[in-house]
Amino acid sequence: MSCDIGLYGLAVMGQNFALNMASHGFKVCVGNRSPAKVDLTVQRAKDEGDLPIVGTKSPEEFVAQLSKPRKIVILVMAGKPVDETIAMLSQYLEEGDVIIDGGNEWYQNTLRRAKELEAKKIHFIGMGISGGEEGARNGPSLMPGGPKEAYDMIEPIITKCAAQVNDGPCTGYVGPVGAGNYVKMVHNGIEYGDMQLIGEVYDIMKHVLKLSNEEMANIFSEWNSTELQSYLIEITATILGKKDEFVEGGYVVDYILDKTGMKGTGRWTIQEAAERSVAAPLLAASLDSRYISARKDERIKASEILKGPEVTSAEIPVHKMQMLDDLKAALYAAKVCSYAQGLGIIKSCSEDMDWNVNLSDCARMWKGGCIIRAGLLQKIQDALARDKNLPNLILDPVVAGELNDRTAAWRRVVVVAVGYGISTPALSGALNYFDSYRRKSLPANLTQAQRDFFGGHTYERTDREGVFHTTWTDAHKSIGDINERKAGEV
Numbered sequence: 128m129s130c131d132i133g134l135y136g137l138a139v140m141g142q143n144f145a146l147n148m149a150s151h152g153f154k155v156c157v158g159n160r161s162p163a164k165v166d167l168t169v170q171r172a173k174d175e176g177d178l179p180i181v182g183t184k185s186p187e188e189f190v191a192q193l194s195k196p197r198k199i200v201i202l203v204m205a206g207k208p209v210d211e212t213i214a215m216l217s218q219y220l221e222e223g224d225v226i227i228d229g230g231n232e233w234y235q236n237t238l239r240r241a242k243e244l245e246a247k248k249i250h251f252i253g254m255g256i257s258g259g260e261e262g263a264r265n266g267p268s269l270m271p272g273g274p275k276e277a278y279d280m281i282e283p284i285i286t287k288c289a290a291q292v293n294d295g296p297c298t299g300y301v302g303p304v305g306a307g308n309y310v311k312m313v314h315n316g317i318e319y320g321d322m323q324l325i326g327e328v329y330d331i332m333k334h335v336l337k338l339s340n341e342e343m344a345n346i347f348s349e350w351n352s353t354e355l356q357s358y359l360i361e362i363t364a365t366i367l368g369k370k371d372e373f374v375e376g377g378y379v380v381d382y383i384l385d386k387t388g389m390k391g392t393g394r395w396t397i398q399e400a401a402e403r404s405v406a407a408p409l410l411a412a413s414l415d416s417r418y419i420s421a422r423k424d425e426r427i428k429a430s431e432i433l434k435g436p437e438v439t440s441a442e443i444p445v446h447k448m449q450m451l452d453d454l455k456a457a458l459y460a461a462k463v464c465s466y467a468q469g470l471g472i473i474k475s476c477s478e479d480m481d482w483n484v485n486l487s488d489c490a491r492m493w494k495g496g497c498i499i500r501a502g503l504l505q506k507i508q509d510a511l512a513r514d515k516n517l518p519n520l521i522l523d524p525v526v527a528g529e530l531n532d533r534t535a536a537w538r539r540v541v542v543v544a545v546g547y548g549i550s551t552p553a554l555s556g557a558l559n560y561f562d563s564y565r566r567k568s569l570p571a572n573l574t575q576a577q578r579d580f581f582g583g584h585t586y587e588r589t590d591r592e593g594v595f596h597t598t599w600t601d602a603h604k605s606i607g608d609i610n611e612r613k614a615g616e617v
Contacts, residue, residue, distance in 0.1 A: 133158065143263035143264035158185075254307050272308060316469055
């Protein structure tokens with residue numbers, strides 16, 4: 128009964144996070160359905176400096192090793208395995224103990240589990256962990272949501288184990304149960320968007336500018352020392368420059384099948400955007416792009432039937448250095464919109480659920496350890512701290528100024544891509560988002576008139592108060608009480 132915390136579930140993420148906690152002086156008890164994983168983790172702890180990790184062979188022994196109130200992190204596959212693990216461990220737990228689910232879980236499942244455990248007076252925290260295997264070992268971004276009393280119990284541990292940046296650890300109290308999983312889910316949605324944007328820039332570099340892998344690797348490496356500095360830009364440079372072990376003179380990336388996998392968090396993000404009526408076209412485009420990529424056989428067939436433009440550099444001239452400058456500007460501007468859309472989803476849900484999530488703190492937690500960590504996040508953190516009621520990130524004067532300075536370059540990139548038949552759903556989706564949001568008037572008046580024409584859905588006017596309906600033709604009849612027609616609007 129001497130271990131500070133337990134970790135159950137010893138796939139690589141679980142092993143690495145256990146070793147992380149032990150590296151910071153906490154005595155960690157580990158357990159797993161497969162005893163071999165326990166033995167491996169204990170051996171790793173010994174090999175990496177005799178770290179204080181205790182292995183156990185049964186759930187009962189695992190729980191018995193923990194000091195009270197017990198604190199247990201579970202890192203198992205989302206869904207049914209989480210329920211099974213909670214059921215298995217909770218039979219040995221007592222009032223006041225804490226279970227922390229560190230997986231990528233749908234937040235509604237977290238709410239359900241918290242309610243079930245509340246009946247046993249056991250605390251439950253859903254904690255998003257970002258940073259992959261490396262982050263789990265050396266310092267991830269940790270996004271916990273649960274009872275404040277339970278958070279206070281784990282706070283001394285997670286603040287030491289999280290990534291550390293200029294203003295402290297990349298963790299903090301996100302909000303009540305569900306908030307941590309939700310913020311991590313949207314983090315992953317932003318990650319989808321960022322990766323898609325980089326992919327589109329790479330596509331233009333390769334097929335319009337005809338750059339070599341080495342040239343592209345060097346450019347991304349240079350960009351990583353500018354306002355585009357980020358983990359994803361950094362690894363892109365490394366990936367593009369990696370030589371292939373099977374093909375002499377080849378590069379690994381050129382032999383990777385163009386089908387992007389996914390685990391579901393991006394889909395959840397877009398479902399939530401729709402549920403909250405938040406426009407997130409860039410994030411949605413990144414998800415759609417993964418769906419299209421998965422249909423490789425269909426795309427091969429389509430390439431033989433559907434024709435793109437056959438243009439030459441003489442017809443659409445592109446100057447290399449100008450285009451590279453434009454790509455850099457466009458990528459930065461679109462990345463800002465990616466964060467704006469994701470933070471907008473969090474903001475809307477936080478208001479609906481009364482979570483009171485601090486968006487500036489979200490940006491702070493993402494500055495280190497996680498996949499979307501980037502220099503840009505300091506500006507986002509500052510913008511959201513300046514005005515906690517900011518309706519949209521891109522309305523901050525500093526952020527807006529940076530976008531306005533880059534729109535001409537952004538438009539040139541999209542125009543060139545369209546001319547050459549290069550699909551840029553994320554870059555163009557972000558630009559369309561920007562253009563729609565900045566316009567005082569949109570053609571939605573015509574759309575609403577059409578709704579009133581065929582469905583009697585009514586409309587509001589620009590010149591007077593009230594709700595109106597027009598008898599558009601002689602075939603239209605009275606629709607009765609106009610106000611009743613607005614029932615059911617979302």
